[in-house]
Amino acid sequence: MTKFVNGLYKNQALFYKVFLFALTAILIVYLLPKGGKFKYEIPKGKPWQYENLYAPFDFAILKTEEEIQAERQEITRNNTPYFQFDESKLPEIKEQAQSEIELVFTDSILNIHQKQIEEFVNTSLDDLYENGILQESNRLDPDQLVYLRRGNEAFEIPYKRILKLNQVRDVLAQKIENSNLTSLSDGLLEVFFNSVEPNVEFDNELTQRELESKLNNISYTRGNVEQGSRIIAKGEVVEGNKYHILRSLRTEYESQVWSGSSYIWIIVGYSTLVALALLMLLLFIRKYRYDIFENNVKVTFIFFNILFMVMLTTLVVRFNIDYVYVVPLAVLPLTLKAFFDSRLGLFTHVVTVLLLGFIVPNSYEYMFLQIIAGIVTILTVSELYKRANLFISVGEITLVYIISYFAFTIIQEGSIAEIEAEVFLTFLLGGLATLFVQPLIYIYEKIFGLVSDMSLLELSDTNSKLLKEMAEKAPGTFHHSLNVANLAEAAANEINANAMLVRVGALYHDIGKMHNPTYFSENQTSNVNTHDDLDPRESAQIIIEHVIKGIEIGKKNNLPDRVIDFIRTHHGTSTVYFFYKKAKEKDENVPADAFRYPGPIPFSKETAILMMCDGVEAASKSLREPTSGLIDNFVEKIVNKQMEEGQFLNANITFKEIQLIKKILKRKLKNIYHLRVEYPE
Structure with a gap:
C-alpha cells in the first residue's frame, strides 16, 4: 500500500495532466452539436466528386434565405390593416x-x-x-x-x-x-x-399581431424528397435546385436528435476525434517543449485557452451563425506567442480550428480562413508590447480574412454580385475584438503567474523602485548589471534568443548584493577590502549568499519566476575560485563544495547567455592593458572554463551558438576599451 501511495505521489504531475486532458475533452464534446455530422462537403458550382447520393430518409427542401425574405416582404406589403x-x-x-x-x-x-x-x-x-x-x-x-x-x-x-x-x-x-x-x-x-x-x-397593436401571426405561419420548406430517391449523380454540377436540396439534406441530417445506440456511437466518435487532437498537442509539447510539458500551470493555461475559444464560438453560433467571424480566434496564437513561442502558438491554433470545424457550417471555408489568419498572426506580430505593431498586424489579419472570403465567394458563386457587405463588417468587428489581447494578457499574467514581453518591458525600466534602490545601495553592482544587460541583449539577438527576457534577467541578477554591498569589489570605494579580516570560507559564504538573498528580494518584490530563474542560475554550480584558491594555500585538503554555488545550472539559452556575459564582464575589470589578442584569449578562457565545468549541459544551446556569443562578447569588449585593430609588424 505504501509503495502504491508513493507511486501516486511521484507521478502526481502526470495524473494531473491525464485529468486535465480528460476534463477538457469531455467539456469540448459536451459543447459540440448533438446531431450527426454530414460527411460530404457541398462544392457549389463544381462537379459532385462522390458516389451517387440517394436520400437516406424523407426530408423537406428548405427555402433559401432570399426566398423567405421575399415572402416576408410580400406578406408585410399585403397585410390588411x-x-x-x-x-x-x-x-x-x-x-x-x-x-x-x-x-x-x-x-x-x-x-x-x-x-x-x-x-x-x-x-x-x-x-x-x-x-x-x-x-x-x-x-x-x-x-x-x-x-x-x-x-x-x-x-x-x-x-x-x-x-x-x-x-x-x-x-x-x-x-x-x-x-x-x-x-x-x-x-x-x-x-x-x-x-x-x-x-x-x-389599431396598430392588432395589425402587428395579425402580421406576426402570418409571418410565423410562413412555411420554410418547399416540397419534399422521398427516401431512396436520387439526389445527385457523380459528376453532376452542384448548382441551382441540386445545391438547395443538398443543403437541406445536410441541415436535416445535422439537426436530427439521435437517440439510443446511435447517439452513443456519435458521442464515441466525437470523443475519439477530440481526444486524438488534444493528444497530438500534448505529444507535440512533450517532444518539442518539454519544459512547458513539465509545468502543469502552463499546460493548464494552454488547454484553458482552447476550451475558452471553443466555448465562445459555440455561444456565438447558437446566438447567430452570421457572427461566427466576430470571435477573435487570432487572439489564441497571439496570446501563446506572447507567453511561449510562435511554433507552439501556431500548432495550438491549428488544433483548435480543427475542433471548431465540428461546430461551424461550411467547415472547410472556415478552417481555411482561420488557419491562414493564424499563420499571418504568427508571421506579422512581433514585439507585441509596441501598440503600433499590434494595430498594423490586426489590419493585416482583417485584410487576409476579407481577401480569402472574397476568393471563396467568387469560386462558389461565379461572380462578385453575391458578396455580402455584412460579412466584411463581421471581419472588422473581429479585428477590433483582437485588440483586446493586451488586457487579456495582463489578466492571464495575474491568474496564471506567467510573464509576457509587456511585463518585461515594464521591468526593464531602470527607474523602477527596485532598480533605483540598487543604484543607491550598490551603485557599482548597478553599473555592472547595466553592462551585462547590454552584452546579453546583443548576444541574444545574435542567436535569436529572447533578448528582452535576458536583458531583464541581467538587470536583476545581482540584486542580492544590496544585502551586503561593501563585500563586493565593485561597490568598494576605498583600498580597504572588508574580506581581509575574514576567513576565506566565511568570505565565500557571503559571496554565495547573494544568490539566496537575490531570490528572497525578487519574491518579496513580486518578480516573475522567469526573472528569478536568472538570479538562481547566473553562477550555476561554479566555485568562488578566488577564495577557494586562497583557502587552499592554507589547507590543501579544503573541500571545493564549501566554495560552490548551490545552482541550479542554466537550463535555457537565455540563462546560459547571462552566465557567459556575467563572467566575462566581471572578469574584464581585471584587465590592465587590454589588447585585441588579449581580449580574444580572455573571452575564450572564461567561456571554455564554464563549458568544461558542465554549466551548459541542461541549456538547449549549441556549440555554434556559443561561438557566435563569444564573437559578440569579443567585439563588444573591444568597443568598450576603444581598441584598434593590431596590425602585424
Missing part, C-alpha cells in the same frame, strides 16, 4: 350638435325651421358616421381593403369608405346644396364643425 370604430361617440356628437343648433341659430329661425334643421343634422351625422371618421390619412391606396372593427366584429371595406376629417367639409357642403336649407349653410356648417370629431383610429 385594422381600424377601431368607436360606437359610443355618435350619441355624444348628436347631443352636442343639438346644443350647437340652439346656440348658432336665432329663435326666429328656429321657430320656422327647427324641425327641418334637426332632421337634416341627425340624418347627415348618420351618413357621416356610417363607416366612421378618421383623423388622418394613413397614405393607403383608396381601393385597398381594410378591416373596420366595431365591437367584437370586423368588416372588410375599401379604405376610401372611411371618411377623413379633411373631407367632411366637402361632403357637408354637397349635402346642404342638395337640401332646401342652402340659405342656412353657414350656420349648419358651424354646427357641424363644433360637433364633429373622429371616431376611427388605426
Whole structure:
C-alpha cells in the first residue's frame, strides 16, 4: 500500500495532466452539436466528386434565405390593416350638435325651421358616421381593403369608405346644396364643425399581431424528397435546385436528435476525434517543449485557452451563425506567442480550428480562413508590447480574412454580385475584438503567474523602485548589471534568443548584493577590502549568499519566476575560485563544495547567455592593458572554463551558438576599451 501511495505521489504531475486532458475533452464534446455530422462537403458550382447520393430518409427542401425574405416582404406589403370604430361617440356628437343648433341659430329661425334643421343634422351625422371618421390619412391606396372593427366584429371595406376629417367639409357642403336649407349653410356648417370629431383610429397593436401571426405561419420548406430517391449523380454540377436540396439534406441530417445506440456511437466518435487532437498537442509539447510539458500551470493555461475559444464560438453560433467571424480566434496564437513561442502558438491554433470545424457550417471555408489568419498572426506580430505593431498586424489579419472570403465567394458563386457587405463588417468587428489581447494578457499574467514581453518591458525600466534602490545601495553592482544587460541583449539577438527576457534577467541578477554591498569589489570605494579580516570560507559564504538573498528580494518584490530563474542560475554550480584558491594555500585538503554555488545550472539559452556575459564582464575589470589578442584569449578562457565545468549541459544551446556569443562578447569588449585593430609588424 505504501509503495502504491508513493507511486501516486511521484507521478502526481502526470495524473494531473491525464485529468486535465480528460476534463477538457469531455467539456469540448459536451459543447459540440448533438446531431450527426454530414460527411460530404457541398462544392457549389463544381462537379459532385462522390458516389451517387440517394436520400437516406424523407426530408423537406428548405427555402433559401432570399426566398423567405421575399415572402416576408410580400406578406408585410399585403397585410390588411385594422381600424377601431368607436360606437359610443355618435350619441355624444348628436347631443352636442343639438346644443350647437340652439346656440348658432336665432329663435326666429328656429321657430320656422327647427324641425327641418334637426332632421337634416341627425340624418347627415348618420351618413357621416356610417363607416366612421378618421383623423388622418394613413397614405393607403383608396381601393385597398381594410378591416373596420366595431365591437367584437370586423368588416372588410375599401379604405376610401372611411371618411377623413379633411373631407367632411366637402361632403357637408354637397349635402346642404342638395337640401332646401342652402340659405342656412353657414350656420349648419358651424354646427357641424363644433360637433364633429373622429371616431376611427388605426389599431396598430392588432395589425402587428395579425402580421406576426402570418409571418410565423410562413412555411420554410418547399416540397419534399422521398427516401431512396436520387439526389445527385457523380459528376453532376452542384448548382441551382441540386445545391438547395443538398443543403437541406445536410441541415436535416445535422439537426436530427439521435437517440439510443446511435447517439452513443456519435458521442464515441466525437470523443475519439477530440481526444486524438488534444493528444497530438500534448505529444507535440512533450517532444518539442518539454519544459512547458513539465509545468502543469502552463499546460493548464494552454488547454484553458482552447476550451475558452471553443466555448465562445459555440455561444456565438447558437446566438447567430452570421457572427461566427466576430470571435477573435487570432487572439489564441497571439496570446501563446506572447507567453511561449510562435511554433507552439501556431500548432495550438491549428488544433483548435480543427475542433471548431465540428461546430461551424461550411467547415472547410472556415478552417481555411482561420488557419491562414493564424499563420499571418504568427508571421506579422512581433514585439507585441509596441501598440503600433499590434494595430498594423490586426489590419493585416482583417485584410487576409476579407481577401480569402472574397476568393471563396467568387469560386462558389461565379461572380462578385453575391458578396455580402455584412460579412466584411463581421471581419472588422473581429479585428477590433483582437485588440483586446493586451488586457487579456495582463489578466492571464495575474491568474496564471506567467510573464509576457509587456511585463518585461515594464521591468526593464531602470527607474523602477527596485532598480533605483540598487543604484543607491550598490551603485557599482548597478553599473555592472547595466553592462551585462547590454552584452546579453546583443548576444541574444545574435542567436535569436529572447533578448528582452535576458536583458531583464541581467538587470536583476545581482540584486542580492544590496544585502551586503561593501563585500563586493565593485561597490568598494576605498583600498580597504572588508574580506581581509575574514576567513576565506566565511568570505565565500557571503559571496554565495547573494544568490539566496537575490531570490528572497525578487519574491518579496513580486518578480516573475522567469526573472528569478536568472538570479538562481547566473553562477550555476561554479566555485568562488578566488577564495577557494586562497583557502587552499592554507589547507590543501579544503573541500571545493564549501566554495560552490548551490545552482541550479542554466537550463535555457537565455540563462546560459547571462552566465557567459556575467563572467566575462566581471572578469574584464581585471584587465590592465587590454589588447585585441588579449581580449580574444580572455573571452575564450572564461567561456571554455564554464563549458568544461558542465554549466551548459541542461541549456538547449549549441556549440555554434556559443561561438557566435563569444564573437559578440569579443567585439563588444573591444568597443568598450576603444581598441584598434593590431596590425602585424
